[in-house]
Amino acid sequence: MLHTVNRLLAVVVVSAVFIALTPGVGSAATPGVPADLTATATTNSVILTWSLPANIPTDYIIEYSPDQFTVQTITFLDGTSTALTATVTGLTNGTQYWFRVKAMNGDGTSAASTTAAAAPYSNHTPNDLAMFDACPASVIASAGFTDTTSVDVACIKHYGITTGTTATTFSPIESVTRWQMALFLTRMVVPAGATLPSGVDQGFTDISGKSAEIQTAINQIKQLGITVGKTATTFAPDDNVSREEMVLFIARLLKASTTGPGGNEEFVSGLSGAKEIKSIDTDHNFSDLSLAYLVDGQNAIINLWNLGITEVSTATLFQPRVNISRLNMAQMMARALDHTNARPAGVSLQSSEYLAAGTVVTISVTHRTEGFLPISGTLIDTFRYQYNSTAGYSRFSGDGSCAQVQVTEAAGTLCVIDAVDRVTDVNGNASTFVSAVGVASIWDHYAWTGAVGTTYDNDIHASGMSKITING
Secondary structure: OHHHHHHHHHHHHHHHHHHHHOOOOOOOOOOOOOEEEEEEEEOOEEEEEEEOOOOOOOEEEEEEEOOOOOOOOEEEOOOOOOOOEEEEOOOOOOOOEEEEEEEEEOOEEOOOOOOEEEOOOOOOOOOOOOOOOOOOOOOOOOOOOOOOOOHHHHHHHHOOOOOOOOOOOOOOOOEOEHHHHHHHHHHHHOOOOOOOOOOOOOOOOOOOOOOHHHHHHHHHHHHOOOOOOOOOOOOOOOOEOEHHHHHHHHHHHHHHOOEOOOOOEEEOOOOOOOEEEOOOOOOOOOOOHHHOOOHHHHHHHHHHHHOOOOOOOOOOOOOOOOEOEHHHHHHHHHHHHHHEOOOOOEEEEEEOOOEOOOEEEEEEEEEEOOOOOEOOOOEEEEEEEEOOOOOOOOOOOOOOOOOOOOEEOOOOOOOEOOOOOEEOOOOOEOOOEEEEEOOOOEEEEEEEOOOOOOEOOHHHHOOOOEEEEEEO
16 A cells, blocks of 8 residues: 555656646646737738737737727637737728737636727828929929918919918918808919809809909809809808818819829710819728718819829828818819919920939920910920030030030920921920930930020020929
8 A cells, every 4th residue: 555655656746747847838827918019000900919928828819999898899810829919900991999919828818918009091092193293393483471381382372373361471271261262263273274254143142242353253163163152042252161162172173174294184974085184093091081061072082182182192081071271272272283284484394203213204395474374386495414524514515505415305406496396285285205314314404495497595595495404
């Protein structure tokens, strides 16, 4: 009997030693609580990471909730894994979620970690941006306002769309009334390539107290289809313009405008026929479009976002019912003009890119009057000069002629207006062309006009020519 007891004690002792020395077996215990939980939002998903707890788990339980676990708790089914990260998928963009993690093994399940919150978001980018600018930085002067340095405000001032609230202020954070918006829109019409109608009475009964200029503007935007009024007989001129109304105004104005070089246009309907400035893509990042009062408003927001016109390009909220500020109005108007035929006065040269090492850029040349009307039938001579570091080398001779090494970018004679040069069309635009830009090269491109047979003289023609620099 004594031998039997000793044998049993020996087995117990040996077993205990074996268990203690066998890796991965040890003294079984419930895992500790996962720590350092982080949540990183992506499109329709959130990436979670955490630290390894004590008593190594064999799996983790991942839970999430849209209400901080007060009512709804959802377990994410990710299979069995000991990884310290997981991507929770199938989430709704724009919705805030709270996450927690529990560790488990055969001995039990830990308490939940502290929570981490994140809101998945769309990561789309606008698809149909304009290639060129209505207001190239090299041409547009500062607006001269003391309360904003916005280039978009400078742009709409350049085209006479705004003169500011005073000679030196723009008041960028103020709201815009509907009668003010009517004036801004009618001043935008001509540069954009549309025609202002007569302004004959359109039946609004609540605008008689406004000036003749304001009444005419309101009637004109009704004639153009830019507004339908608050009702069939009221315009509500003193109401503020909401962000939804702003995009509706711009989208409708674009339908009446002429597409400029590099502007995006699509068929009005179907797969053939007339075209208009718009995007037919439906991607966007906004989660609050249900707040728009009209389906047309939702569609206009998506349309203008894809055209790169809305000033919120990466945000998930558009806030359609919020009043538009004067700054946001200017931003949308300036970007809308890029798609239209609005271009600076005189000969204007632009490139699709200005930093373009080893690529091919697209170049546009336009011609406008001082009132921004197109000039058709203009012969445009274009040439370019590559920067040369040779001491004493000059692109022009002492008499101003193109005697040094130049490259012509049109048919005909270098630096001479020929009948075979590019010519502007009825919209004042010469056909675009491409130009190769070598690596580590710098090119100056020139465009100018004159009578047939005129030879370029930098002493005479420099003030009327247009020049851009492209870096390779």
